[in-house]
Amino acid sequence: MSTLAIHNPATGELIATLPADDEASVAAKAAAARAAQPAWAALNMAERVAVVQRFRAAVVAELDDLAATMTAETGKPITLSKNELNGLLPRIDFFVEQAEDAVRDEHVFDGGGMHEQIGHVPLGVVLNISAWNYPWFVGCNVILPALLTGNAVLYKPSEYATMTGQQITHLLHAAGVPPAVMQCLVGDGRVGTAALAQRIDGVFFTGSHATGVKIAQAVAPRMVKLQLELGGKDPMYVRADVDVKAAAESLADGAMYNTGQGCCSVERVYVHRAVHDAFVEHFVATVRGMKRGDPADPSSYVGAITRAPQLALLRAQVDDALAKGATLAIGGQALPGPGNWFEPTVLTGVDHTMDVMREESFGPIVGIQAVADDDEAVRLMNDTRYGLTAGVYTRDEASARELLAQVNAGSVYWNCCDRVSPRLPWSGCGDSGIGLTLSHHGIQTFTRPKAWHLKAPA
Numbered sequence: 094m095s096t097l098a099i100h101n102p103a104t105g106e107l108i109a110t111l112p113a114d115d116e117a118s119v120a121a122k123a124a125a126a127r128a129a130q131p132a133w134a135a136l137n138m139a140e141r142v143a144v145v146q147r148f149r150a151a152v153v154a155e156l157d158d159l160a161a162t163m164t165a166e167t168g169k170p171i172t173l174s175k176n177e178l179n180g181l182l183p184r185i186d187f188f189v190e191q192a193e194d195a196v197r198d199e200h201v202f203d204g205g206g207m208h209e210q211i212g213h214v215p216l217g218v219v220l221n222i223s224a225w226n227y228p229w230f231v232g233c234n235v236i237l238p239a240l241l242t243g244n245a246v247l248y249k250p251s252e253y254a255t256m257t258g259q260q261i262t263h264l265l266h267a268a269g270v271p272p273a274v275m276q277c278l279v280g281d282g283r284v285g286t287a288a289l290a291q292r293i294d295g296v297f298f299t300g301s302h303a304t305g306v307k308i309a310q311a312v313a314p315r316m317v318k319l320q321l322e323l324g325g326k327d328p329m330y331v332r333a334d335v336d337v338k339a340a341a342e343s344l345a346d347g348a349m350y351n352t353g354q355g356c357c358s359v360e361r362v363y364v365h366r367a368v369h370d371a372f373v374e375h376f377v378a379t380v381r382g383m384k385r386g387d388p389a390d391p392s393s394y395v396g397a398i399t400r401a402p403q404l405a406l407l408r409a410q411v412d413d414a415l416a417k418g419a420t421l422a423i424g425g426q427a428l429p430g431p432g433n434w435f436e437p438t439v440l441t442g443v444d445h446t447m448d449v450m451r452e453e454s455f456g457p458i459v460g461i462q463a464v465a466d467d468d469e470a471v472r473l474m475n476d477t478r479y480g481l482t483a484g485v486y487t488r489d490e491a492s493a494r495e496l497l498a499q500v501n502a503g504s505v506y507w508n509c510c511d512r513v514s515p516r517l518p519w520s521g522c523g524d525s526g527i528g529l530t531l532s533h534h535g536i537q538t539f540t541r542p543k544a545w546h547l548k549a550p551a
């Protein structure tokens with residue numbers, strides 16, 4: 094039988110060896126999900142809502158244990174693991190409150206003996222291939238609305254967050270989701286590939302652009318509904334009218350939270366040259382004050398790099414920037430093991446010839462570039478293949494709205510960053526992906542509209 098080894102990225106220690114799926118077990122799980130889905134869809138919404146509410150109660154009851162598991166396998170500081178689980182609760186509440194309305198029949202026309210209505214029917218069996226960086230958020234953004242709207246779910250958690258994926262699955266089963274309706278697939282990308290080969294009605298992916306392309310190619314001939322939530326190179330612009338210290342503290346947090354391993358982590362900052370030097374000074378002071386250390390210690394703010402191969406990419410981006418004339422304001426080094434560690438790093442004097450300003454870092458690295466005016470800032474913010482989030486810090490709301498309207502991004506922020514709301518759609522443009530989760534659209538997306546043309550007998 095194949096197995097999956099789980100290592101603690103903070104120490105390198107082997108913490109579990111899990112039985113893994115293979116092609117045969119993936120096929121059996123997919124067939125079981127297919128068979129079980131109609132009965133699940135036939136329940137009324139109140140019954141499925143009750144299941145999700147029991148799941149929520151279990152998350153609350155077991156929050157400390159769930160956070161400890163997430164910290165052990167991802168290297169996320171324990172305080173941030175608890176923040177993620179606490180942040181999940183309002184998302185669950187949103188899904189539960191909105192599900193009925195989101196899929197209610199829409200009666201759109203009545204006249205001349207004709208009645209027209211739009212129904213929302215479950216897709217059927219959906220495959221969720223997931224990332225490790227916020228495993229509860231990105232998993233539940235798909236799993237919960239998919240289940241609420243009557244789908245069966247094949248869930249392939251990241252190989253770097255599989256124990257968390259198993260806990261999500263276990264708690265859903267304990268809450269009353271039939272095991273065949275919610276199936277966890279254990280393994281790496283090969284198990285993802287095997288899952289894509291099954292008869293599925295939708296694939297909902299969160300991960301890198303490179304893997305997203307492979308997934309799109311794998312399902313292209315089969316007309317399977319496809320959603321891809323991919324990477325970002327999230328830019329922020331600081332105008333000259335801000336409270337410089339407050340903006341620097343906010344953006345340093347947005348860059349380094351989760352050790353910079355967030356799809357909406359601040360990856361690059363453009364600062365009006367009138368306040369650039371003061372901004373850098375406050376930004377670096379804030380980064381210097383962030384405590385890096387044992388992720389299990391509640392006072393740690395910066396944790397481990399979850400995937401060891403990322404260290405080489407971070408190193409290469411720093412070296413590339415320095416070779417092209419950037420200045421290291423703080424950090425810049427991978428730390429000796431055991432475990433995967435990289436110092437929070439701030440580069441100044443950067444420009445767009447450098448990878449650090451145009452390619453996703455997905456780690457605790459940020460470049461700060463001085464700009465002359467709004468036009469230059471907008472041009473540079475849009476000078477990337479990604480389009481996930483972008484923001485502007487200014488006292489002037491009208492200018493912020495005007496600037497943000499020109500930026501290619503799925504989410505835009507005024508005086509805030511690195512933020513996700515269950516009420517708003519989460520989506521990207523360009524190489525940041527297609528489709529969306531969250532908001533009422535992110536519930537409807539697990540259904541297909543069915544058009545009813547009903548003519549009363551004469």
Ligand code: NAD
Nearest residue numbers: 223224225250251281282285286300301304322323324356
């Ligand atoms: P990844 O692409 O390496 O892996 C994601 C998932 O795909 C894993 O479960 C992996 O096992 C699976 N996989 C790998 N190869 C596969 C294949 N050929 N076929 C099918 N499945 C395959 O990404 P990651 O390292 O887990 O996550 C980091 C990336 O995710 C970053 O780029 C980040 O920006 C992005 N991300 C995006 C969002 C968003 O909402 N847009 C959220 C979180 C993370």
